[in-house]
Amino acid sequence: MPLPVKEKSVKRIVDRTLLSVHDRNKSVKRLDIIDLCWILSDMGVELIEINAALLKTMGRLPAGLRFLYRAGPESDDGWLNGEIRDCLIHKDVLKDTDRLERLKKKNIRLTAEFTADKVSDLYGIARKKNVSLLDTVRITGLGRFVSGEWLQVLRQIKEQLGVGLDICPVNDYSIATAIAVEALLHGADGVSASFGGYGPAGGYAALEEILVALKVLMHTNEKMNLTRIPELSGKFCRITGVQIPGSKPVAGKDIFRYESGIHADGIGKNPSTYEPYEPEMVGQKRKLSIGKHSGTKAIVCKLAEMGLKCTMEEAALILKAVRAKSARLKRDLPEKELKDIFDRVISVSLTSIMS
Amino acid sequence: MQVHIVDTTLRDGEQKAGIALRGKDKVKIACLLDSLGIYQIEAGIPAMGGDEKKSIRRMAELGLKSRISAWNRMNVDDVMQSTDCHVDIIHIAAPVSDLQIKSKLNKDRDWVVDNLRRCVACAREKGFEVTVGLEDASRADPEFLLQVCAAACGEGAVRIRYADTVGILHMQRSFDEIKRMKKELKVALEIHAHNDLGMAVANSLAAARAGVEFVDCTIGGLGERAGNCDYLQFLHAARGCVGMYRDLDFRFVKEVQDEILCVIL
Numbered sequence: 001m002p003l004p005v006k007e008k009s010v011k012r013i014v015d016r017t018l019l020s021v022h023d024r025n026k027s028v029k030r031l032d033i034i035d036l037c038w039i040l041s042d043m044g045v046e047l048i049e050i051n052a053a054l055l056k057t058m059g060r061l062p063a064g065l066r067f068l069y070r071a072g073p074e075s076d077d078g079w080l081n082g083e084i085r086d087c088l089i090h091k092d093v094l095k096d097t098d099r100l101e102r103l104k105k106k107n108i109r110l111t112a113e114f115t116a117d118k119v120s121d122l123y124g125i126a127r128k129k130n131v132s133l134l135d136t137v138r139i140t141g142l143g144r145f146v147s148g149e150w151l152q153v154l155r156q157i158k159e160q161l162g163v164g165l166d167i168c169p170v171n172d173y174s175i176a177t178a179i180a181v182e183a184l185l186h187g188a189d190g191v192s193a194s195f196g197g198y199g200p201a202g203g204y205a206a207l208e209e210i211l212v213a214l215k216v217l218m219h220t221n222e223k224m225n226l227t228r229i230p231e232l233s234g235k236f237c238r239i240t241g242v243q244i245p246g247s248k249p250v251a252g253k254d255i256f257r258y259e260s261g262i263h264a265d266g267i268g269k270n271p272s273t274y275e276p277y278e279p280e281m282v283g284q285k286r287k288l289s290i291g292k293h294s295g296t297k298a299i300v301c302k303l304a305e306m307g308l309k310c311t312m313e314e315a316a317l318i319l320k321a322v323r324a325k326s327a328r329l330k331r332d333l334p335e336k337e338l339k340d341i342f343d344r345v346i347s348v349s350l351t352s353i354m355s
Numbered sequence: 356m357q358v359h360i361v362d363t364t365l366r367d368g369e370q371k372a373g374i375a376l377r378g379k380d381k382v383k384i385a386c387l388l389d390s391l392g393i394y395q396i397e398a399g400i401p402a403m404g405g406d407e408k409k410s411i412r413r414m415a416e417l418g419l420k421s422r423i424s425a426w427n428r429m430n431v432d433d434v435m436q437s438t439d440c441h442v443d444i445i446h447i448a449a450p451v452s453d454l455q456i457k458s459k460l461n462k463d464r465d466w467v468v469d470n471l472r473r474c475v476a477c478a479r480e481k482g483f484e485v486t487v488g489l490e491d492a493s494r495a496d497p498e499f500l501l502q503v504c505a506a507a508c509g510e511g512a513v514r515i516r517y518a519d520t521v522g523i524l525h526m527q528r529s530f531d532e533i534k535r536m537k538k539e540l541k542v543a544l545e546i547h548a549h550n551d552l553g554m555a556v557a558n559s560l561a562a563a564r565a566g567v568e569f570v571d572c573t574i575g576g577l578g579e580r581a582g583n584c585d586y587l588q589f590l591h592a593a594r595g596c597v598g599m600y601r602d603l604d605f606r607f608v609k610e611v612q613d614e615i616l617c618v619i620l
Contacts (some may be wrong), residue, residue, distance in 0.1 A: 003540075028606040074443040126443050144595055146526065146561065174557075174591070174592055175526075175560070178556075178558065179557070181526075181527050181554065185527070212552060247371070247580070247582045248581065250552070252581060254457040256580065258579065259370070260370040263370070266455070266458070270458035270459070270460060272458070273455050273459050274521065276577070292369075293370055320405070322401075323406075324405075325485060328377065330374075330377070331375060
């Protein structure tokens with residue numbers, strides 16, 4: 001049953017991965033950064049957040065990509081003469097009307113960042129001086145926002161100010177993705193997130209989870225190439241040394257491995273019975289494992305994949321041996337071990353026929 | 356707000372491809388879960404027979420404070436295997452989305468309702484407490500969900516599990532679905548959330564805020580595909596966001612979690 005979609009406009013996705021990576025490791029190579037930029041853009045990221053240090057590392061920015069520059073003091077506004085057209089300012093800069101007007105004269109699109117750790121923090125945003133000069137308000141914090149009350153305040157801010165709303169929840173309580181998704185469903189114009197939620201303290205909402213939610217739950221942002229997630233994951237792991245767990249939602253290498261007989265049966269008949277989206281959408285393939293929880297049908301299916309045939313009675317005997325070995329070794333069995341069991345069972349079967 | 360935890364590490368967690376536990380591992384984990392004060396341990400699937408069934412029977416005989424439950428497909432043969440194990444609770448999972456009913460079972464809604472009634476009655480006749488799971492509830496017709504619940508409760512089921520089998524709920528929807536069911540039904544509710552989009556903890560918390568009395572978790576979030584609601588993350592989120600578990604010794608929970616994960620991995 002499809003979910004009702006409240007907002008179907010294209011959402012603005014801002015990436016914070018590069019900023020977080022570079023903040024932790026200033027010796028990241030320029031070419032690696034540029035590579036990541038292109039993959040992120042292909043995946044549907046509209047803006048890549050950078051700061052002065054990252055800009056210095058990157059040197060010349062790749063043409064055709066958009067960057068959200070995290071502005072520091074005005075004395076560092078040398079970046080204004082370059083290709084950057086989007087700027088993120090701290091909320092305190094809103095007091096400096098002259099600087100804001102200089103930025104606007106240069107046709108810079110302005111985003112200001114506010115932090116909200118409780119719902120009452122949101123109410124003050126619309127009353128801040130010069131907030132109407134902004135193109136976008138980014139709200140970060142939000143790590144405990146579980147009730148529906150804040151979503152109504154979000155809508156009020158949007159209606160009062162007529163600005164775009166960018167939500168950047170922190171993941172202190174493992175719910176940042178859910179907070180971001182809820183905001184998008186209730187009128188937020190975009191989200192700032194990072195791959196795997198990588199970032200300081202608890203991290204951010206996971207970019208790959210947001211992108212899949214946009215596709216699967218909201219049916220928006222059609223031009224996203226999520227098949228590049230494994231590539232992004234590989235580069236990210238190499239650059240940061242951080243391993244993505246095998247069961248990580250969307251990006252984990254094991255999320256489309258299945259073994260249990262009930263699931264194998266369902267997936268064999270129609271993969272949608274147990275998959276919210278096809279593995280190919282995120283650059284993966286499903287893989288049938290054989291182990292303690294397999295059923296006879298899965299045994300037959302796997303053997304068929306290996307070019308082997310057996311009767312259902314033989315499959316039952318093979319399954320018994322598979323389960324015993326799998327539990328003893330506390331793992332699933334690779335094809336070679338399955339083949340060994342198959343050979344033993346078939347040979348016993350042939351011997352009893354001949355005798 | 357108060358919820359009981361149903362731990363399904365030994366069932367859904369063990370279903371994760373590549374995980375295989377020996378009988379003695381399951382017994383050891385059950386004792387460790389009991390030390391955490393877990394309300395209910397979903398011990399496994401007796402219909403698998405062999406060592407799986409034996410280990411469930413052993414867990415049921417341990418005399419733990421945690422209640423031991425057995426998971427069943429919606430068929431009488433499965434249920435009978437569970438009755439052999441003398442568990443405290445028999446759980447019967449009923450596919451409720453048209454997708455699963457048609458594709459997986461090649462049946463129709465009426466068949467599901469009739470068959471569920473038969474299975475629940477069978478377990479109740481043998482004197483067991485029965486809970487019923489709505490498999491793939493988040494992709495099911497809400498009206499049909501209520502019809503299935505009425506049938507289950509009519510035969511004596513005492514609790515209904517709402518299963519977000521493919522992890523597509525979001526917080527507000529999780530909250531609204533449970534609120535609606537709470538309004539229409541007079542039975543205890545349970546949430547079983549999968550983590551395909553990284554929202555299992557949030558959805559479980561939303562369901563708890565809406566009034567579910569039971570939340571399904573696994574140690575380390577282990578489970579099919581991207582797993583289930585991670586137990587420790589749920590406790591942490593519940594404390595931080597809604598003030599539950601203020602007196603809980605999180606360091607002890609972490610120690611026990613790590614010990615369980617050592618047994619499993």
